[in-house]
Amino acid sequence: MPERSKAETPLSADPAEATRAALVSAGLHLFGHKGFAAASTREIAARAGANVAAIAYHFGSKAGLRRACAEEVAARIGHVLGDLGAGPRPATPGEARARLRAALRAITGYLAAAPEAADLAAFLLREITEEGEVLDRLYETTVGPRHRQLCALWGLATGTDPEAEETRLSVFAMIGQVVYFRIGRPVVLRRMGDAGLDPEALTRILIRNLDAALDAALDAAIREVPR
Amino acid sequence: MPERSKAETPLSADPAEATRAALVSAGLHLFGHKGFAAASTREIAARAGANVAAIAYHFGSKAGLRRACAEEVAARIGHVLGDLGAGPRPATPGEARARLRAALRAITGYLAAAPEAADLAAFLLREITEEGEVLDRLYETTVGPRHRQLCALWGLATGTDPEAEETRLSVFAMIGQVVYFRIGRPVVLRRMGDAGLDPEALTRILIRNLDAALDAALDAAIREVPR
DNA sequence: TCAAATGATTTAATCGTTTGATTGAAGTGA
DNA sequence: TCACTTCAATCAAACGATTAAATCATTTGA
Missing domain, CATH: 1.10.10 (Arc Repressor Mutant, subunit A)
Structure with a gap:
């Protein structure tokens, strides 16, 4: 039963x-x-x-279930990031920065809070290290396009080339921080003292830190290319 | 044969x-x-x-081999980070910052360049998501102590409490960026264009970007607590 | 100096168990 | 009833582990 x-x-x-x-x-x-x-x-x-x-x-087959899982991942990523590129194109660097911050918060909040997010992140990570067809498809339909959208926002926020090497890497680093905290959570919790730290508090601290890191990274990028 | x-x-x-x-x-x-x-x-x-x-x-047994692999990981981490805490205690924030930068570069260089580093990072990541005894031991003997050393340096470099929540999370984020680039390399390479980007060039760009991110994060931490 | 002996290491073969997949019968709602 | 869905039973293949025999490098005794 x-x-x-x-x-x-x-x-x-x-x-x-x-x-x-x-x-x-x-x-x-x-x-x-x-x-x-x-x-x-x-x-x-x-x-x-x-x-x-x-x-x-x-x-x-079992492989078919794997593909279905990948589609589910793609769907949820799409849902969380929502209409990232939709709406009016940000007119000012400030608007673009706000949009970036919102995206980062959405990802952080979802990954840190949603119970199913742990499985999602773990699945995605497995596919990345195994490098099979599933990853190919996942990259082409979801990860790649979303990354390009974020790069576009980054470019608008800093006045730099959206497709410059530095921009692309900076966006990866930004996303990487969030993903890393979800994947490395068992280790982070050990270090933070599992006992007295509820998930909400962790999320709050995390968002505050990541906001600061984002601002720092954007300001640094602006400083490098003032015009 | x-x-x-x-x-x-x-x-x-x-x-x-x-x-x-x-x-x-x-x-x-x-x-x-x-x-x-x-x-x-x-x-x-x-x-x-x-x-x-x-x-x-x-x-x-097979499990015995797993433990031996974990010991190898611990040994190599120790070798790469070397005498992080050794030598004279940094006297000035500038010295501490330089030591942090050196540590970050050592990790980045090793992870990005050494051929066996990919296996190492993948193994560590698996152990983290599987959360078994191996992770417990690895955390207690290697990851935890090293993280505390880095926090101490961070505290000296910024004048903040080495064991403050924010410090510990910032150090995690710093390490996370590096690890993420190694783990996510298949994805990053796709986005950067696998074809014309040799590992050395990627390492160089990566170190430049991470150096900037480290400085930005440290400066932001200093700005928050001017004293 | 050198064959015999010794302990350490490697080998092929085999054990019982679990795997992914398949099957046809049984169950379910419209 | 009829199409769709679930079920328990069964298959060959692959699994981790074990075993006795073979092989290797060293040491021993005369």
């Missing part, structure tokens, strides 16, 4: 869709924390409260 | 020691890139040019 307990999923009217979602959720967690090959289909099914055969039925 | 080709190891006078080293090297690579459970003993042995039974013979 397996219960759909651990991989809590937004209940859907369609029970089949619920199974799909539960499998993807369980896949994100186990692929992310144990690696693709090490996560057995039995374990994934058990965590999702589904039968092993459901994986083959809904996704064709 | 398996050859000890892929996992190149500093040849040792003792052939048994060479086997040990080859197994650790292969273990670092495969544990790091596929995860502990997914890396089979057969594959590790094949990559090391050794027999499967050699793992049990030299390390007791």
